[in-house]
Amino acid sequence: MVRQAVEEETVSDAAPGPLLSPKQVRAVYGFSEQTLANWRWAGTGPDYIKTSPGRGGRIRYKRSAVDEWLEAHTVSGGAAA
Template identity: 40%
Template sequence: MEELLTPEEVSSSTKLALQTLANMRRDRRGPRFIKLGVSVTAPVRYRRSDVEAWLDSQVVETGAG
């Protein structure tokens, strides 16, 4: 099974605030996430590959020369 990351771990590695990640989840943008349950307070986890894919999608190409 692939490693699952907590919001705190994603926040630490991306330097995004926990509230920013929460806002991104609410707005359905940012890295894909997994909710472990159906309640509002169910834990959230991120697959490492989903975080990496999202980061790759954020790369902005700059013009050469």
């Protein structure tokens, strides 16, 4: 039950701010943190901000960058699919 409360806080914390942690991106958009890490490594996911160099730097995503990335990867039905 404690874990559920923490996850609910994560979802509500994600709503107001323009910068999202990978956990908040997961809560809002449904992409796992590992998927986001894989996309960062491959250079294929949404743009992100790294607060400091090295492995210890925190990762943040602009909500607008995730929305733009999703829009750019939206495929219409028909021949384009």
